[in-house]
Amino acid sequence: MERKKFLKTIGAGAAFAVTFPCLHSCSSDAEEDLEVFPVPTGVDFTVNLTDTEAAPLATNGGFILKNFVVIARNLEGELVAASQVCSHQQTEEVRFISDDGGIFRCSTHGSRFSQTGTPLNTITSNPLKVFNTELNGDILRIFE
Ligand code: FES
Incomplete structure (x- = not known):
């Protein structure tokens, strides 16, 4: 029919x-x-590395999420930070992964970014916002 x-x-x-x-x-x-979020602005906060919430940062490749920022201890042991909100379509799915020497990745569509925020594939050409880190004793400051 x-x-x-x-x-x-x-x-x-x-x-x-x-x-x-x-x-x-x-x-x-x-x-x-998609649920979208604003990219964090005016970032300036601290994390006490002795707190339980910061425990994953004791290990190279570990990361935590705070205030829509991914804070990671990269594979070389340095502390790095980037927006948890993706520069592609602003989902809050960016995480640190140990692939390719340590990169930021968004699981929504697969965008990958270097630790300096440079896009590593063609999903987006928008850089991921990264933040400065400064360690004073056990207190880690994350700021713009
Ligand atoms: S929103 Fe992150 S890859 Fe599309």
């Missing part, structure tokens, strides 16, 4: 019920459902 004849046979209400789910979820613009 042709589609037009089939839709006529089942009636307008049923035709709507059959087609509506696809209108909603088969949209080519699936990105509209």
Whole structure:
């Protein structure tokens, strides 16, 4: 049976019920459902490395999330920080991973960034915002 004849046979209400789910979820613009966040600005806070929340930073490759910032101890043991909010479409899925000598990666679409924020693939050409770090004793300052 042709589609037009089939839709006529089942009636307008049923035709709507059959087609509506696809209108909603088969949209080519699936990105509209992403929850977006502002890239952090005015960043200036500290983390006490002896606190439990900072425990992952005792290990090279470990990271924590605070104030929408990813704070990581890179594979060389240096403390680095970058926006947890991706420069592609502003989801808050950026994390530090040990691939390729240690990089930032967003799991939403797979953007990868160097530790200085340079995009490493073609998902986005927008650099990831990175922050300064300064260690005074056990107190780590993260700032712009
Ligand atoms: S929002 Fe991060 S890769 Fe698209």
